[in-house]
Amino acid sequence: MEIVLVGLNHRTAPVEVRERVSFTAEQARRASEQLRSKGILEETLVLSTCNRSEVYGVPPEASHDSAPGLSTFLSEFHSVRLEVLNGSLYHHYDREAARHLFRVAAGLDSMMLGEAEILGQVREAYRIAHEQGATGPVLNRLFQGALEVGKRVRAETELGTRPMSVASAGVKLAERIFGKFEERSALVLGAGTISEQVIAQLRDRGIARLFVMNRSKERADGLAKQYGGEVLPWGEWERALPVPDVIVSSVATEEPVLRREIVERAMEKRSNRALFLMDLGLPRNIDAAVGELYNVYVYNMEDLSEIVAQNRHARENEIPKADSIVEEHVGKFLSWQASVELVGLVNELRSKLREERAQFVRSRVESIQHLTEADRTLLENLMDDILESLLLEPAQRLRGDKDLCRKVRNVEALRDLFLSRREKL
Amino acid sequence: MHYSLFNSTVVAYALSFVLYLTFLKTGKALTGRLGTLLLAAGLVTHYFALLERTRGLGPHAVPYHDLYGAMSLFGWLLALTYLGLELYHRQRTVGALVLPFVLIFFVAAHVAPADKLSPPGAHGPTFAFHVTLNILAYSAFALSFVLSVMFLIEERFLRKHQLGDVVWRLPPLELLERMSRSSVLIGLVSITVGTSFGFLWVYRLSDRYSFYDSKYAITLLVLILYVVYFWLARTTAWRGARASKLCVFNFLLVFLSFTVVNLYLSHNHRFF
Numbered sequence: 001m002e003i004v005l006v007g008l009n010h011r012t013a014p015v016e017v018r019e020r021v022s023f024t025a026e027q028a029r030r031a032s033e034q035l036r037s038k039g040i041l042e043e044t045l046v047l048s049t050c051n052r053s054e055v056y057g058v059p060p061e062a063s064h065d066s067a068p069g070l071s072t073f074l075s076e077f078h079s080v081r082l083e084v085l086n087g088s089l090y091h092h093y094d095r096e097a098a099r100h101l102f103r104v105a106a107g108l109d110s111m112m113l114g115e116a117e118i119l120g121q122v123r124e125a126y127r128i129a130h131e132q133g134a135t136g137p138v139l140n141r142l143f144q145g146a147l148e149v150g151k152r153v154r155a156e157t158e159l160g161t162r163p164m165s166v167a168s169a170g171v172k173l174a175e176r177i178f179g180k181f182e183e184r185s186a187l188v189l190g191a192g193t194i195s196e197q198v199i200a201q202l203r204d205r206g207i208a209r210l211f212v213m214n215r216s217k218e219r220a221d222g223l224a225k226q227y228g229g230e231v232l233p234w235g236e237w238e239r240a241l242p243v244p245d246v247i248v249s250s251v252a253t254e255e256p257v258l259r260r261e262i263v264e265r266a267m268e269k270r271s272n273r274a275l276f277l278m279d280l281g282l283p284r285n286i287d288a289a290v291g292e293l294y295n296v297y298v299y300n301m302e303d304l305s306e307i308v309a310q311n312r313h314a315r316e317n318e319i320p321k322a323d324s325i326v327e328e329h330v331g332k333f334l335s336w337q338a339s340v341e342l343v344g345l346v347n348e349l350r351s352k353l354r355e356e357r358a359q360f361v362r363s364r365v366e367s368i369q370h371l372t373e374a375d376r377t378l379l380e381n382l383m384d385d386i387l388e389s390l391l392l393e394p395a396q397r398l399r400g401d402k403d404l405c406r407k408v409r410n411v412e413a414l415r416d417l418f419l420s421r422r423e424k425l
Numbered sequence: 426m427h428y429s430l431f432n433s434t435v436v437a438y439a440l441s442f443v444l445y446l447t448f449l450k451t452g453k454a455l456t457g458r459l460g461t462l463l464l465a466a467g468l469v470t471h472y473f474a475l476l477e478r479t480r481g482l483g484p485h486a487v488p489y490h491d492l493y494g495a496m497s498l499f500g501w502l503l504a505l506t507y508l509g510l511e512l513y514h515r516q517r518t519v520g521a522l523v524l525p526f527v528l529i530f531f532v533a534a535h536v537a538p539a540d541k542l543s544p545p546g547a548h549g550p551t552f553a554f555h556v557t558l559n560i561l562a563y564s565a566f567a568l569s570f571v572l573s574v575m576f577l578i579e580e581r582f583l584r585k586h587q588l589g590d591v592v593w594r595l596p597p598l599e600l601l602e603r604m605s606r607s608s609v610l611i612g613l614v615s616i617t618v619g620t621s622f623g624f625l626w627v628y629r630l631s632d633r634y635s636f637y638d639s640k641y642a643i644t645l646l647v648l649i650l651y652v653v654y655f656w657l658a659r660t661t662a663w664r665g666a667r668a669s670k671l672c673v674f675n676f677l678l679v680f681l682s683f684t685v686v687n688l689y690l691s692h693n694h695r696f697f
Contacts, residue, residue, distance in 0.1 A: 155453065162593065172593075176583060179597035272662040274599065291584075295665045303586050310588070 001138060001341055002062035005097040006070040006089060007047075007054030010111050013088035021078045021085065023048035025128060031055070031077055032134040040069050043136040045129040045143065047104075049121045051111050056101065058138045067091035098142060098333050102326040105150035107159060113315050114159035114322075119150035141336060149329045156325065157318040162311035166304040167197040169311070170278040171205060173299060174246045177274055185209035187232070187244040189258075190251035191219040194280050198248045199227045213240060215251070241266030248278040249285035257281075260289040267293055278304070346391060353387045430474040431535055437467030438504075438528045445520035449594050457517040464508055464520065471501045471531060493534040495560065500530030502557075503564035506611060510568065514604050518596050522571055551626045558619025563679055565612035566651070570676035572605040573669035580666050602665070605672060606658055613651055620644055643682045650675045 008018065023031060028046035035041045041057030048054070055074065059066035071089050075082040092100050100109070105122045107114040126143040129135045135143070154160045163169040178184050186202050188195050191214040202210065210229035213236075214220035220231045232240045241247070241263065251257060258277070263286075267275065272295045279286040279300040291298035361380055365371065371379070444460035447453070478494055504527045511517055575595065582592050596604075654675055658668035 156451075158451075161452070173583070173588075175597060176579070176592065176595070177598045179600050271660070272664055274665060294662075294667075297583055299586065306586075307588055314590070 001337060001344070002059055002064065002066070003056065003094050003097045003138060003142065004041075004059055004066045004070060005054060005056050005092045005100060006067050006074065007052060008085070008088045008090065009052035009054070009109065011109075012090055017080075017084065017088050018051070018053065020080050021053045021074060022050070023053060027077075028125070028128060029132055029134075031073075032129060032132060034077070035070075035073060036134065038073075040066070040073060043139045044134045045125060045139050047122060047125040049118065052104070052109075054104075056097065056139060056142070058136065064093050067093075094337070095330060095334055098145070099326060099330050101142060101146045102149040102329055103323075105146040106153040106322050106326055107150070108153075108319065108322055108326070112164050113312065114154075114164070114318070116154070116160050119147070119154070122146055122150065137340070138337070142333060145329050145333050149326055152325050152329075153322045157321045159315055159318045159322050162314055164308060164311055164315070165197070166280065166301065166308060167194065167201050169304045169307045170198065170248065170280070170299060171201040173297075173304075173307070174276040174278070175205070177276055177297060178245055181205045181207040183208055184245045185211065185243055186246040186248065187211040187213060187240055188223075188229075189213050189247070189249040189285065190281070191216070191223045192250055194250045195248065196223060198250075198278065198280070199223065199229070202246070203227050207246075209244075211240065211244060237262045237266065242269035245274070246276045246278070248280065250280040251285055253281065253285060254283065256287040257285045258290060259287045260293070263287075263290045263296060264293060267296065280304075349391055350388075353391065354384070357383050357387060430470055430477060434467050434470040434474055434531060435528070437463050437470060438524060438531065441467055442521065442524035442528060445517065445524055449518050449521045449591070452594060457520075460517065460520055461508070461511065464504060464524070467527075468501065468504055468508065471497075471504070474535070475501060496530050497534035498557070499560050499564055499567075500527045500534065502561045503527055503530065503567055506561070506565050506568050506608065509611075510604055510607055513607065514600065516596050516600055516604065518594060519572065519575065519601075519604065522575060523568065526567070526571070549626075551622050551629070555619050555622035555626055558615045558622065562612040562616035562619060563683055565608045565615060566647075566676050566679045569605045569608035569612065569672050572601050572608060573672040573676075576601040576605065576669045577666060577673070580669075598665075602658065602669070605669070606655060609651055609655055609672065613648070613655065616644065616648055616651075620648075640682065640686055643678065643686050647675065647678055647682060650678065 008021065010018070023046050028048060031046055032044040035044045035055070035057065039060060042060050043058040045056045046054070047056065053074075055070055057066075057070070071085065071091070072082060074080075074089070075085055101122075103109045105119055107116070107118055110118050122143070126135070126147070130140070163172045175181070181202065184207055186207050186209070188199055188211070191212060195212075199210065199212075210224075210227060211232050212220045212224045212229045213232045213234055214223075215234050217231065217234075223229065224231045237258075241258075247258070249257060263275070263277075274295045274297070277286055277290065277296065277298045279298060282301060284300055286298055286300070288298075290296060357380070361376070361383075365376060365379060441460050441463035444456050444463060448457035448460055475494075475497060478497070503523065507520070507523045507527075511520065576598060579592060579595050579601070580598055582588060583598070595601075650671070654668060654671045657663035657671065663671070
């Protein structure tokens with residue numbers, strides 16, 4: 001019972017290669033079917049995201065040489081020459097394969113350390129493969145373990161808690177002031193890519209009202225329509241500023257768009273209700289003196305980038321904690337794997353010993369003349385009992401062994417001792 | 426007092442504090458819920474400890490006749506007010522900052538030997554309500570003080586862009602402000618009703634107690650200042666840090682009233 005993994009990711013392959021071997025859901029299903037029908041794997045699961053394409057499987061024979069076959073399959077399936085993939089593909093077996101998957105689910109192998117999306121992608125890949133009947137006991141156990149690792153790492157470490165992009169850092173900071181966004185409103189100045197990222201974040205967090213202001217009304221209309229916002233005419237500060245709790249500005253401008261006196265007037269109109277300003281423009285869109293006003297909080301691109309850098313450092317500090325959770329679950333999985341192998345080995349040994357016993361009875365006992373049929377049956381039963389007890393005692397001892405390495409070694413030793421080379425293969 | 430009551434209260438409060446602190450650090454919901462549960466358990470055992478202390482004081486008595494009894498009652502009411510606010514606002518991160526005060530008041534009240542002062546001559550439900558409600562008001566004001574200090578610290582961090590680990594875990598500023606206002610409202614209602622009971626009691630015993638006491642003046646001042654805070658914090662340009670600073674200042678007056686005025690200036694008030 002072996003686990004094999006072949007794949008590539010953002011660390012080993014450039015995007016041009018990654019996009020050529022990525023799988024759609026339909027392709028993943030088809031690849032799983034082909035792998036099983038061709039007898040390359042007994043259980044299969046394809047995990048494909050924008051940063052990785054990986055095939056997990058259980059080959060029919062435990063020989064640690066199934067990876068080349070899988071690599072060839074990947075190359076043929078995507079019609080990409082093997083030379084293109086060579087150097088980008090990695091392969092792992094058993095412990096390393098389990099460790100790799102658990103790290104992936106924990107977000108430790110992601111481009112953005114600790115990202116949350118990967119756990120959902122692993123869950124979805126497992127759901128598809130499970131529904132297709134492509135997984136069996138081994139991959140079921142492995143992927144259930146991976147999902148548990150992902151959940152634990154997110155619950156027990158701070159790997160996923162801190163914002164890692166300027167947009168999300170700004171939105172999270174606004175939450176430090178206002179709490180939940182359900183009754184809040186935001187005004188976004190500009191309609192570029194960064195503005196869109198912030199709008200998406202605000203919408204995700206349930207902002208109640210969204211206003212968009214842009215020099216080009218057409219672009220503002222498009223953005224407002226896409227995210228369910230309202231468009232305000234550019235420059236109507238007296239009308240626009242007293243309402244929102246959060247203002248995000250990302251426009252190309254030589255001079256600050258929001259000057260101190262404009263914001264000061266707006267603050268008077270809003271009875272000093274707190275205002276959070278996110279300046280994502282370069283050069284800055286908001287006059288630095290605005291930050292001196294009472295109940296006004298201003299964060300510019302540099303401030304937010306610094307927060308993101310601090311958060312990245314804080315996340316990196318959590319890696320050892322997350323890795324220890326991964327190792328704990330790798331140990332649990334290998335222990336389960338060894339127990340399952342032990343059961344298989346005991347069954348194999350049992351049938352082999354029964355065969356030996358039958359042969360022994362045929363060659364030796366049947367020649368003893370004075371034994372009746374009942375005596376012979378009794379003798380056979382006694383031999384069965386002694387063989388069973390010889391077999392069960394070490395098996396039970398092994399099952400109870402807490403030391404995983406010793407358990408695995410002993411299973412192998414038992415196999416070596418009692419089964420011939422042919423039988424092991 | 427039964428040592429088992431003392432020990433179990435200390436253990437419950439201390440564990441609750443540790444759990445609240447862990448919750449503040451990790452944000453794990455289960456830890457926070459356990460913190461609340463242990464705080465509730467601490468409140469129950471603390472109540473029985475207070476009950477134990479009132480034995481021999483007569484009917485309708487609360488253990489305020491000595492400083493230690495008043496401190497213990499103050500700690501209990503502080504914990505009770507906090508629990509009420511926590512449940513109402515569904516916010517547990519403040520627990521880690523309130524529990525140390527509760528624990529200190531409880532331990533200080535019970536470890537130190539009781540003084541030898543005799544209980545006051547007055548008893549009865551009116552007097553008991555007067556004292557209990559006023560101590561409840563002090564504890565609610567103390568809670569609003571803690572919340573306002575938290576607000577000012579967090580607000581400063583946010584304005585100065587100094588975002589350490591803790592800032593990401595603290596409650597949002599506006600929630601702290603709302604909690605502080607709720608706490609002050611509890612205090613205002615309690616002190617108004619409690620003081621009315623006090624005057625009623627003085628009126629009934631006008632032959633023995635004077636209507637004029639420095640405690641009355643400072644209580645009136647406290648009442649006015651908290652009403653001003655409550656009004657400013659809700660409606661005008663003072664909302665935010667300015668209102669919180671006023672709340673901190675108000676509590677300093679309460680502290681003055683609870684200590685210096687009681688001990689040295691008042692004729693009719695001792696530890697309440």
